[in-house]
Amino acid sequence: MPGRPSPSRRTVLRGAALTPVAGTxxxxxxxxxxxGALPTTPTAPVELGAPEEIAEGSPxxxxxxxxxxxxxxxxxxxxxxxxxxxxxxxxxxxxxxxLVCVCHxxxxxxxxxxxxxxxxxxxxxxxxxxxxxxxxxxxPKH
Ligand code: FES
Numbered sequence: 001m002p003g004r005p006s007p008s009r010r011t012v013l014r015g016a017a018l019t020p021v022a023g024t025x026x027x028x029x030x031x032x033x034x035x036g037a038l039p040t041t042p043t044a045p046v047e048l049g050a051p052e053e054i055a056e057g058s059p060x061x062x063x064x065x066x067x068x069x070x071x072x073x074x075x076x077x078x079x080x081x082x083x084x085x086x087x088x089x090x091x092x093x094x095x096x097x098x099l100v101c102v103c104h105x106x107x108x109x110x111x112x113x114x115x116x117x118x119x120x121x122x123x124x125x126x127x128x129x130x131x132x133x134x135x136x137x138x139x140p141k142h
């Protein structure tokens with residue numbers, strides 16, 4: 001059948017995000033999960049993976065747990081929530097040390113949590129992280 005191809009999901013979402021109807025725009029682009037549930041920063045310790053997975057200079061994004069972990073030059077680990085501080089989307093893209101939120105393009109340093117590119121203004125939420133029984137465990141700061 002000739003004609004234009006149907007718009008991609010991203011096109012549809014982008015169009016919805018521009019719709020100036022209160023509440024609709026955020027609902028259309030806020031959650032990063034297809035199920036529509038807002039991602040959440042861990043509120044209790046979560047097990048992530050093996051410490052050997054995290055090499056200095058190569059942060060690891062644990063998408064399911066919404067946590068990014070990096071290793072400093074002294075061997076210590078750092079962890080941050082991978083929930084965007086702009087609108088609460090799950091940050092699903094890690095390019096080297098840069099986390100990219102696909103909702104509106106905010107970028108964060110995965111090793112410091114700092115904002116590299118707006119619209120986000122606040123850094124990522126820092127988490128406690130430790131090695132326990134051969135696994136990396138991250139959770140809220142105490
Ligand atoms: S929710 Fe807007 S840039 Fe992430």
